[in-house]
Amino acid sequence: MRRIGFLAVAVLASTALITPATAANTPSTAITSQDHCVAEVLGQHDDGQLELAPPVCFPTFDAAMRHAGLDQPDPITPTNVSSAMSATSSIIAVHYDFTNYGGSSLAVSGSACTGGYINFRTHYTSWNDRISSTIHGCGSKPITHWDNAPSSGGNCSGSKYVAWTHVPNLGAMVNATSCVHYGA
Numbered sequence: 001m002r003r004i005g006f007l008a009v010a011v012l013a014s015t016a017l018i019t020p021a022t023a024a025n026t027p028s029t030a031i032t033s034q035d036h037c038v039a040e041v042l043g044q045h046d047d048g049q050l051e052l053a054p055p056v057c058f059p060t061f062d063a064a065m066r067h068a069g070l071d072q073p074d075p076i077t078p079t080n081v082s083s084a085m086s087a088t089s090s091i092i093a094v095h096y097d098f099t100n101y102g103g104s105s106l107a108v109s110g111s112a113c114t115g116g117y118i119n120f121r122t123h124y125t126s127w128n129d130r131i132s133s134t135i136h137g138c139g140s141k142p143i144t145h146w147d148n149a150p151s152s153g154g155n156c157s158g159s160k161y162v163a164w165t166h167v168p169n170l171g172a173m174v175n176a177t178s179c180v181h182y183g184a
């Protein structure tokens, strides 16, 4: 009986040694899944839908902002980017995966705030029902986060959060925004 008991302990000990190594390897995949992308606006259709270039993504927020045309401060961070944006018109909004400007980001670049919209159910769909906070780059015009939009394409609808400035927490629209108007 004593020998069986010793074997059982030995098996448990070896399992305990293996488990942390496996767990330590797993998160590296999760870490690289955070990315910072720029959505360049190529034009605006008659109904307001923004025509977007394919996403260009970077592992760091600073690299994404420099791609979008900002050159200071150094480094550009999710919390200091608002001051850099106010000195340029290249970025009209930065959306974030988490509240308080955390996690992955999506910068909308190269457009004026004239009421154009992105339907995230048909464009940049990895961001549908995901935005939790937004840096506002439309000056005195609003950026409106909407709950719904047609999955077949078309304009925003449903409940909305009208943002006149930066929003660290979209409240009821956290992980619910499916469509955004820029400048309306």
Ligand SMILES: [Ca+2]
Pocket (backbone or CB within 6 Å): 129, 146, 147, 148, 175, 176, 177, 178
């Ligand atoms: Ca939604």
